[in-house]
Structures are given as structure tokens and as C-alpha cells.
Amino acid sequence: MTASRTAFEDRLREIGRQRYHDKHPFHHLLHSGGCTADQVRAWVINRFYYQASIPMKDAAFMSRVEDPALRRAWRSRIEDHDGTDAQDGGIERWLRLADAVGLDRDYVASKDGVLPATRFAVDAYVRFVRDKSLLEAVAASLTELFAPKIHAARIEGLLANYAFANERSLSYFKNRLVEAPKDVAFGLSWVLDYADTAEKQDAAAAALIFKTDVLWAQLDALHAAYVEPARRPPGAWDPGTYLRAHAAKAS
Numbered sequence: 001m002t003a004s005r006t007a008f009e010d011r012l013r014e015i016g017r018q019r020y021h022d023k024h025p026f027h028h029l030l031h032s033g034g035c036t037a038d039q040v041r042a043w044v045i046n047r048f049y050y051q052a053s054i055p056m057k058d059a060a061f062m063s064r065v066e067d068p069a070l071r072r073a074w075r076s077r078i079e080d081h082d083g084t085d086a087q088d089g090g091i092e093r094w095l096r097l098a099d100a101v102g103l104d105r106d107y108v109a110s111k112d113g114v115l116p117a118t119r120f121a122v123d124a125y126v127r128f129v130r131d132k133s134l135l136e137a138v139a140a141s142l143t144e145l146f147a148p149k150i151h152a153a154r155i156e157g158l159l160a161n162y163a164f165a166n167e168r169s170l171s172y173f174k175n176r177l178v179e180a181p182k183d184v185a186f187g188l189s190w191v192l193d194y195a196d197t198a199e200k201q202d203a204a205a206a207a208l209i210f211k212t213d214v215l216w217a218q219l220d221a222l223h224a225a226y227v228e229p230a231r232r233p234p235g236a237w238d239p240g241t242y243l244r245a246h247a248a249k250a251s
């Protein structure tokens with residue numbers, strides 16, 4: 001049976017309550033000050049891959065949209081990350097964070113050293129948006145309903161616990177506090193409008209669950225590779241090797 005708009009929205013929010021990555025132990029470690037400098041660096045390197053892929057997935061989405069009004073509503077997402085002539089975007093702000101934690105921003109931007117599971121999860125999201133229905137693609141973006149809370153907790157936790165944290169290095173998250181609610185207000189009402197049968201509601205809910213898995217899998221990979229007992233896959237960023245290579249570059 002098709003659920004009412006309110007009941008369907010509750011169903012989507014319940015998915016976040018149960019499955020969003022704010023519950024992942026790596027985030028607890030990060031926000032509480034429990035991460036070493038190298039664990040923070042590993043997070044910055046891997047998460048860059050997600051950041052860099054988001055505007056690509058939004059471009060993939062827009063390439064399939066025939067309705068100009070929907071494309072117009074969506075395109076600010078790309079500018080939010082890529083920036084404009086007048087303003088830096090999220091990718092540049094993420095690289096400022098990379099500078100602040102003592103990483104070479106060119107290394108981070110090269111996407112070298114990213115964990116295989118991070119690539120698999122993020123690439124799966126881009127492909128999902130490219131291949132599935134527009135409804136499923138928009139529904140998958142609705143994890144952003146739950147993001148402002150984690151961004152606020154992150155700003156507070158990082159400022160309290162790490163010397164690198166300040167207004168400039170954390171500007172990425174401050175901007176998202178404004179950008180995400182705008183995106184998600186549009187995305188949520190679009191999904192509530194278009195999911196007008198039980199089948200479509202089920203497909204949208206499944207898409208949101210898929211996306212929570214994309215986020216969770218990235219943190220699982222990070223935790224497995226960088227929290228003791230660390231199991232680092234071949235080719236992953238290794239603090240010791242990186243330090244030696246960069247010391248050699250600097251001398």
C-alpha cells in the first residue's frame with residue numbers, strides 16, 4: 001500500500017536514524033580527539049575521493065534530466081563543489097584542510113593512496129546515479145538530510161581536540177551547513193512528490209539504504225587500514241613511505 005507523504009518521510013528518516021555513518025566508530029574516534037595525526041590524514045586523503053566524485057555524480061545526474069527546471073534546481077550542487085569565478089568551492093576548501101593537516105595538496109588531489117574499498121564504494125555511487133531511475137538517484141542524495149548534524153558535531157569536536165582545526169581549515173564543513181539544507185529541502189520534496197506508488201516508495205527507500213552503505217563502507221575501510229591492528233591493502237597511503245618520499249622531495 002502506498003504510504004502517506006508523512007509516513008513515507010518518517011520511513012526515510014528512520015533509515016538515517018538506524019544506518020547513517022554518524023554511528024560509525026571511526027567518526028567517534030575522529031570527533032572525540034582519539035585519532036592520531038596520521039589517522040586524520042588518512043581520513044582527509046580518502047574522503048577527498050568522495051568530494052571529488054560528488055560533482056561528477058551530479059553531472060551524470062543532470063545529463064539524464066530532460067526537465068530544465070530540475071536541471072536548474074540541481075546545478076548549484078556542482079558550483080558548490082567546483083566553485084565559480086567569484087568563489088572557491090568545496091574541493092578547494094577540502095584541499096585547505098589537507099594543507100592544515102600537513103599533507104601535500106597535490107598528493108591528495110592526485111588520488112594516489114586511496115583505499116580500494118573507498119574507490120569501489122564511491123564509484124558505485126556514481127554508477128548508481130548514472131544507471132538507476134531519477135527517483136532512485138535523488139533519493140540516494142537524501143543522506144544529506146542527516147549531514148548537517150554530523151558536520152556541526154565535527155566542527156565542534158575538531159576545534160576542541162586538534163591544533164590544526166580553525167575557521168580556515170574547517171571552512172568546508174561550515175559551508176556545508178548552509179548548502180546541504182538547501183539541497184535536501186528540494187530533494188526531499190521532489191522524492192515525496194514522485195514516489196507516488198508503494199513500488200516507487202520501496203525503490204526510493206532502497207536507494208537511501210544503498211547510499212548509507214556507500215558511506216559506511218568508506219569508514220569501515222579506513223578503520224580496517226589505519227586503526228590498530230591495521231590491515232593496510234597494497235598501494236594504500238602509508239605514513240612512513242609518504243614521509244620519506246616527501247622529505248626527499250623537500251631536500
Ligand SMILES: O=C(O)c1cc(C(=O)O)c2c(n1)C(=O)C(=O)c1cc(C(=O)O)[nH]c1-2
Pocket residue numbers: 054140141142143144145146147150151176215
Ligand atoms: O561529512 C559527511 O558526513 C557528509 C555526508 C554526505 C552524505 O550524507 O552523503 C555528504 C557530505 N558530507 C558532503 O559534504 C557533501 O557535499 C555531500 C553531497 C552528497 C550527495 O550525495 O550528493 N552527500 C554529501
